[in-house]
C-alpha cells in the first residue's frame with residue numbers, strides 16, 4: 001500500500017501525508033549535510049535507537065539520525081553514558097539501520113571504544129559501518145584529532161562533538177554550559193578549527209553559549225549541529241525521548257517537547273489493565289471461532305470419554 005494511502009486512512013494530518021517518504025528518495029550523505037550549510041538550509045537531526053522509532057524519524061524527513069550513546073540512559077536505564085559499550089551500541093545500530101532508508105545514520109563511539117588506541121578507534125568505527133551506519137561521532141577536542149585523521153583515512157566520515165561532552169565532562173567539574181568566559185570561548189573556537197582541519201564533516205556543539213556557537217558557526221565551512229547552543233548553529237539535534245516527552249519530570253531548558261508520550265502511554269496501559277480486570281477486553285470481535293460442526297464433534301468425544309467439566 002502506498003504510504004499516502006496509509007496516511008489518509010489514519011486521518012487528518014496533511015503534514016504526515018506530505019513528508020512520508022515512499023522509500024525511493026535519495027539517501028542523504030555527509031556531502032548533502034555539508035551542502036545544506038552552503039545553501040543556508042538548517043540540518044534537522046535526532047537520536048534513534050530502535051526500529052520503529054527510527055522508521056518514524058526517517059519517514060518524517062529528518063536529515064540525520066544519531067544512534068547516540070544517550071541510549072545508555074534512555075534505553076538501558078544506566079545513570080550516565082560512560083556505562084554503555086560497543087556490543088550494546090551495535091544492537092541499537094542494527095535496529096536503526098534496518099529501518100532508515102533516507103537519513104544519514106551516525107553511530108556514536110561510546111566511552112572506552114576510542115580512548116585507549118588509534119587501532120581501537122578505527123576498528124570500532126569499522127564495526128559501526130559494518131552495522132550499516134554511514135558515519136561515526138566522537139567526543140573531544142585536540143586530543144581526538146589524530147583519531148579523527150585515522151578514522152577518515154580508513155574511509156569513514158567523522159562528526160566531532162565539543163562543549164559539554166557527556167562521557168567525560170562530569171568527571172572534571174559540574175559545568176554544563178561552556179563558552180562563558182574568554183578563555184573557554186577561545187578554546188572552543190580553537191578546538192572547532194582543529195576538528196574541521198582534521199576532516200570532520202560537522203561538529204556537535206553541546207551546551208555552548210549562543211554567542212560562542214554563533215562565532216564558531218560563522219568561522220567554519222562545515223555545519224555545526226547544536227544542542228542547547230542557541231539559535232545560530234547550522235542544525236539542531238535532540239534526544240528523541242526528550243522531544244517526545246517520553247519521561248516525566250524536569251526537562252532541560254533547551255528541549256522543546258513536541259508530544260507528551262509518557263502520559264499517552266501511561267493512560268493507554270492503565271486503560272488496558274482496567275479493561276482486562278473488568279472483562280471489557282477482549283470482546284467477541286477480538287476472538288476467533290471454530291467451525292460449529294467441529295466443536296460438536298469435540299464435545300461428543302469429550303462426553304463419551306466422560307471428560308466434560310460440568311458433568
Ligand code: KIV
Nearest residue numbers: 047068069070204239
Ligand atoms: O548521545 C547523544 O544523544 C548525543 C547527542 C546529545 C548529541 O551525543
